[in-house]
Amino acid sequence: MRKLETYATSPWLIELHRQWLAARGKRLGGRARPFARDWNKLLEDADVRRGEDVATAEREAAALVKAGRLALKYYRSRFIERVIVPLNSEGWLRGLFSTASxxxxxxxxxxxxxxxxxxxxxxxxxxxxxxxxxxxxxxxxxxxxxxxxxxxxxxxxxxxxxxxxxxxxxxxxxxxxxxxxxxxxxxxxxxxxxxxxxxxxxxxxxxxxxxxxxxxxASENRVQLAGPLCLHFADGTSQPIDAIRGTYHLDEDLARAERITTPATRFLTVENSKTTLRRLAARNAEGGELMAACAFPTRGLRRVLELLPPELPLFHFGDTDPAGFHILAKLRSIAPREVTPWKMHRRLKAEPVPLTDYDRRLLPRLLEDPWLEDVRPVLREMLESGDKGDFEQETLDRAAAL
Structure with missing residues (x-):
């Protein structure tokens, strides 16, 4: 009799194992019913189509039934309808293909x-x-x-x-x-x-x-900006950008620029770029704002700050949870000008929002941070109450966002 190990090369059995493994071979716990597949569909999935190959598959299946490894269900007593993997044969099937349990x-x-x-x-x-x-x-x-x-x-x-x-x-x-x-x-x-x-x-x-x-x-000089500005280069050329209602990225142009001019009256960094920055940009019809995404002060943002006129005031709009104030501290530590929090006042919800483990680890560090001296009362209240409140900037009333 043919050794059972040699059946591991049979296309139909390889496909049966693949389907069994996908359906239940990686699940913990036992099963009440044996695994079964339609025989003709299994052969089709295994690309066993020629009459000679089908006959070989039928002989192999019959041999495995005789060896007690599989079971077959027939119709009209001679045509195979389904092939069945008995529960006590699942270990054998797994071992045949060296599949980890x-x-x-x-x-x-x-x-x-x-x-x-x-x-x-x-x-x-x-x-x-x-x-x-x-x-x-x-x-x-x-x-x-x-x-x-x-x-x-x-x-x-x-x-x-x-x-x-x-x-x-x-x-x-x-x-x-x-x-x-x-x-x-x-x-x-x-x-x-x-x-x-x-x-x-x-x-x-x-x-x-x-x-x-x-x-x-991810990138050294990339920054997402919204509002009007003009990049000025060493060769005397310039590149005006006035996508007031949209957002755009600047990459290598920032490295080449010598300075930035803008008609905006203030520069606003915004923590959430996917919703809040885009919403603010859409409302910036007069171009009075120059805005930038700031989930963290990247080198690109630092480069923009270096190139902007030093008299342009800088504001930051972020979440009022510990992570949001952490970003404010980092921005202040690298900005060559004062950074004023904008609409970052503490708001509460009807139900408290518990501090996470990360919040509790971060807050003591923030309370000692010299860049956050002006917001320490808010940080202390957050730590003592265990409630970070309605902290997400997106929840502010849309009409009050600018």
Missing amino acids: PGDLLANSLAHVARAAELDHPDRNAWAKWCASIAAAFTEGKSPRPFRWRSPESVEEILCLAHGLTSREWSAGTLIREASVAMGFDSKVIERRQHVAEAAVSSFFGQPMALTELGII
């Missing part, structure tokens, strides 16, 4: 989390607590974003990224490729995995967190 995948992922939990971290308790929460979710068969317990290699990689990004203070304006090298990776690793890295960092801090909020930026 869900239990093995889970154990490997939990081992990676356990090793990560032992790594040194400035906020040791928060790191251990986060790793414990991931392990608890895995044990319940859950996969908290961006982790998947069924992919141990991915779990290890993401934990490594999260640890490297959160275990050090990054200088404002650190380029993403510089950060990647500093963490011991290839220069493009974080760039390629930016969305995953940001999801992991957000999970650790318990709130949405972009790499820019850590001080890591």
Whole structure:
């Protein structure tokens, strides 16, 4: 009799294993019913179409039935209707194709989390607590974003990224490729995995967190602006831009420019670029405002501040949670002029909005920050009450936004 191991090369059995693995082979726990597939559809999916190949597949299936590995359901006593993988044969099917069991995948992922939990971290308790929460979710068969317990290699990689990004203070304006090298990776690793890295960092801090909020930026001189301005270059040429109602990016032109002129009467940086900046730009019909996105003061924004007339007043419109005031402090630390908060007064909701673990870790640092002396009463009230209030700038009344 043909050895059962040789059936691992049979196209129809390869396809049966693929469909079984996708449907239930990666799930924890037992099943009450055996796995079954329509025979003709299975052959079609496996591209088994020639009469000779179909006959071979039928002989192989019959042999596996005789060996007690599969079962077949017939119609009219001679035509195969369905092929069935009995519950007690699932282990054999998995072993035939060297597929790791869900239990093995889970154990490997939990081992990676356990090793990560032992790594040194400035906020040791928060790191251990986060790793414990991931392990608890895995044990319940859950996969908290961006982790998947069924992919141990991915779990290890993401934990490594999260640890490297959160275990050090990054200088404002650190380029993403510089950060990647500093963490011991290839220069493009974080760039390629930016969305995953940001999801992991957000999970650790318990709130949405972009790499820019850590001080890591993707481009040196790029900045998103709204309003009228003119770039002046060393060769005497200039480039006027007047997209008053829209937003635009400037990149290499900023590096070449010597100065910026603008008819605007003030410069306003805005934390939320996807909604608030666009809304304000649409209302800026007279061009009295020059605005820029500032989820973190990038090198591009610093370059704009260097080129603008020094007498142009600078205001910042941000969220009034700890992260929002953290951005204000960073902006003040790099701006060559005074930065005045705009509409960043504390607002409360009917129901308190609890501080996250990240907020509680950040607030004591903000209270000691010399750049936030004027807002310390707000920060202290937030810490003592445990309520960060109605902090998002998008919730301000639209009519009062300008």
